Amino acid sequence: MCTASTYKTKDFYMGRTFDYEFSYGEEIVVTPRKYVFDFRHTDKLTTHYAMIGMAFVADGYPLYYDAVNEKGLGMAGLNFVGNAVYEDAAVNVKTNEVQVAQFEFVPWVLGQCGSVTEARKKIAGMKLTGTPFSARLPAAQLHWMIADKNDCIVVEAMEDGLHVYDNPVGVLTNNPPFPLQLFALNNYAGASRRQPENTFAGTLKLDAYSRGMGGMGIPGDLSSQSRFVKVAFTKLNSISGESEKESVSQFFHILGSVDQQRGCCEVDEGKYEITIYTSCCNATKGIYYYTTYDNHQISAVDLHEEDLDADGLIRYPMITECEIHWQNKN
Numbered sequence: 001m002c003t004a005s006t007y008k009t010k011d012f013y014m015g016r017t018f019d020y021e022f023s024y025g026e027e028i029v030v031t032p033r034k035y036v037f038d039f040r041h042t043d044k045l046t047t048h049y050a051m052i053g054m055a056f057v058a059d060g061y062p063l064y065y066d067a068v069n070e071k072g073l074g075m076a077g078l079n080f081v082g083n084a085v086y087e088d089a090a091v092n093v094k095t096n097e098v099q100v101a102q103f104e105f106v107p108w109v110l111g112q113c114g115s116v117t118e119a120r121k122k123i124a125g126m127k128l129t130g131t132p133f134s135a136r137l138p139a140a141q142l143h144w145m146i147a148d149k150n151d152c153i154v155v156e157a158m159e160d161g162l163h164v165y166d167n168p169v170g171v172l173t174n175n176p177p178f179p180l181q182l183f184a185l186n187n188y189a190g191a192s193r194r195q196p197e198n199t200f201a202g203t204l205k206l207d208a209y210s211r212g213m214g215g216m217g218i219p220g221d222l223s224s225q226s227r228f229v230k231v232a233f234t235k236l237n238s239i240s241g242e243s244e245k246e247s248v249s250q251f252f253h254i255l256g257s258v259d260q261q262r263g264c265c266e267v268d269e270g271k272y273e274i275t276i277y278t279s280c281c282n283a284t285k286g287i288y289y290y291t292t293y294d295n296h297q298i299s300a301v302d303l304h305e306e307d308l309d310a311d312g313l314i315r316y317p318m319i320t321e322c323e324i325h326w327q328n329k330n
């Protein structure tokens with residue numbers, strides 16, 4: 001399971017939890033402007049916007065899971081198993097029709113679009129194909145959240161075609177399709193950050209015996225629909241200072257509300273899904289912050305510390321080991 005969210009204070013933030021039972025060997029990858037994206041079915045991009053994100057690098061190619069570009073546009077791919085349906089790549093295509101393989105979708109959008117408005121236009125003229133990256137890496141079944149400081153959309157390729165939905169909440173999880181995730185919020189219209197009024201029945205005296213009772217009914221299980229509701233409630237009620245540290249700290253708390261602890265979600269005999277990493281990108285400044293399952297210290301990579309006019313990938317392995325800050329030992 002995975003959950004993606006946006007957050008806005010002075011700057012715009014976007015990130016995700018990456019929940020899975022194994023890791024592909026992903027790392028933080030900066031793709032500078034002159035790295036050549038040699039797409040399978042459409043024109044090469046020889047210069048493009050620089051981007052930073054989490055990717056698995058295979059044969060020198062950055063297979064991005066989530067990233068932001070230097071214009072402040074962000075994108076995250078989340079599992080959409082059983083619902084994602086891509087087109088077959090056609091050999092003879094109309095000249096105005098662009099075919100993008102699903103593993104190319106993140107760089108294709110972030111390389112060329114500076115905003116959600118531009119992304120909407122680009123996506124309207126393309127088809128997502130199920131072309132595998134390699135025999136070892138078949139097409140992933142995903143849907144995507146794309147966001148900037150003004151707007152947020154969800155892209156889903158399904159049996160009945162490619163859908164682009166407005167996302168007024170700025171949250172996405174896995175199944176069901178996004179319109180159903182959003183619809184489920186109707187069931188929680190009564191939830192509140194405030195203590196409940198007793199409207200149970202006119203005659204019965206009931207006590208608000210604990211703080212936080214306004215949120216009673218908000219689900220706490222790890223299913224994707226429940227995580228959507230939980231993060232939407234947490235994010236939309238979230239209050240923080242505007243500074244970088246306060247914003248980043250608050251963002252990790254928002255996604256922390258759906259953190260997956262080893263042991264609580266068995267996916268196979270003895271195999272457990274956990275939150276392998278949580279990311280928080282300051283999309284405005286191009287800073288990729290992350291924590292990992294065993295390292296709660298926030299680590300960061302800054303896009304603008306790199307030579308963005310270079311042509312080779314810049315890669316930073318995740319720091320996964322935790323350090324304890326002893327206060328009474330040297």
Ligand SMILES: C[C@H](CCC(=O)NCCS(=O)(=O)O)[C@H]1CC[C@H]2[C@@H]3[C@H](O)C[C@@H]4C[C@H](O)CC[C@]4(C)[C@H]3C[C@H](O)[C@]12C
Binds near residue numbers: 019065103139142175
């Ligand atoms: C498994 C990941 C999604 C995690 C997630 O959503 N978990 C929820 C599980 S569940 O639904 O609730 O069961 C997805 C996100 C991005 C995916 C990767 C990216 O799309 C990049 C390439 C794409 C290639 O086609 C396949 C390998 C791959 C490297 C993908 C492997 C895998 O499918 C990833 C890592």
